[in-house]
Amino acid sequence: DIQMTQSPSSLSASVGDRVTITCRASQGIWSHLAWSQQKPGKAPERLISAASTLLSGVPSRFSGSGSGTEFTLTISSLQPEDFATYYCQQYNSFPYTFGQGTKLEIK
Amino acid sequence: EVQLVESGGGLVQPGGSLRLSCVASGFTFSNNYMDWVRQAPGKGLEWVGQIRNKAQGYTTEYAASVKGRFTISRDDSNNSLYLQMNSLRIEDTAVYYCGDMGAVIGNYWGQGTLVTVSS
Numbered sequence: 001d002i003q004m005t006q007s008p009s010s011l012s013a014s015v016g017d018r019v020t021i022t023c024r025a026s027q028g029i030w031s032h033l034a035w036s037q038q039k040p041g042k043a044p045e046r047l048i049s050a051a052s053t054l055l056s057g058v059p060s061r062f063s064g065s066g067s068g069t070e071f072t073l074t075i076s077s078l079q080p081e082d083f084a085t086y087y088c089q090q091y092n093s094f095p096y097t098f099g100q101g102t103k104l105e106i107k
Numbered sequence: 108e109v110q111l112v113e114s115g116g117g118l119v120q121p122g123g124s125l126r127l128s129c130v131a132s133g134f135t136f137s138n139n140y141m142d143w144v145r146q147a148p149g150k151g152l153e154w155v156g157q158i159r160n161k162a163q164g165y166t167t168e169y170a171a172s173v174k175g176r177f178t179i180s181r182d183d184s185n186n187s188l189y190l191q192m193n194s195l196r197i198e199d200t201a202v203y204y205c206g207d208m209g210a211v212i213g214n215y216w217g218q219g220t221l222v223t224v225s226s
């Protein structure tokens with residue numbers, strides 16, 4: 001199985017900060033990676049597919065990059081509604097696997 | 108607008124069975140491969156399994172933790188996805204989401220249904 005490791009596991013930041021979350025795959029997954037956001041008590045919502053394709057309706061302050069084994073999600077200027085948990089997920093091979101999540105909290 | 112609505116969750120005893128349903132709208136359901144994902148209380152996300160489309164023979168894949176106990180099926184005429192869960196264990200307690208977790212360029216997550224396995 002491909003192991004997805006996110007860092008950090010939690011992060012405190014302020015409104016307006018630039019933050020970066022890293023996701024590492026235990027083996028190469030090309031660009032077969034998605035990022036999803038989950039707010040408390042809600043279902044996850046996908047933000048990015050194919051490592052860097054921003055989905056329709058997702059604010060442009062979100063961006064994704066990387067390929068192979070190392071990927072990043074960057075939020076250029078944090079807004080109050082961005083405080084949530086973020087998950088990376090590989091869909092290169094079965095079983096699909098998720099990172100453990102990064103909880104983004106208000107400082 | 109893509110909508111996925113799960114139902115069928117509830118309380119079941121260990122060893123029991125439950126069938127979850129997911130009704131899709133807003134996209135051509137029959138074209139998509141569809142997945143189930145679960146989230147135990149306070150934990151992260153775990154992929155459960157996938158069913159491919161008719162062109163791929165409705166073939167399925169499962170996580171090792173559920174293989175042989177869970178079965179995924181679909182009814183394209185009713186835009187519906189199913190998860191038959193047998194021999195349920197306490198550790199199967201989770202919110203179950205349906206969706207497309209593959210290469211789709213879009214947000215295909217349902218809202219989830221809670222399954223509680225307890226005596």
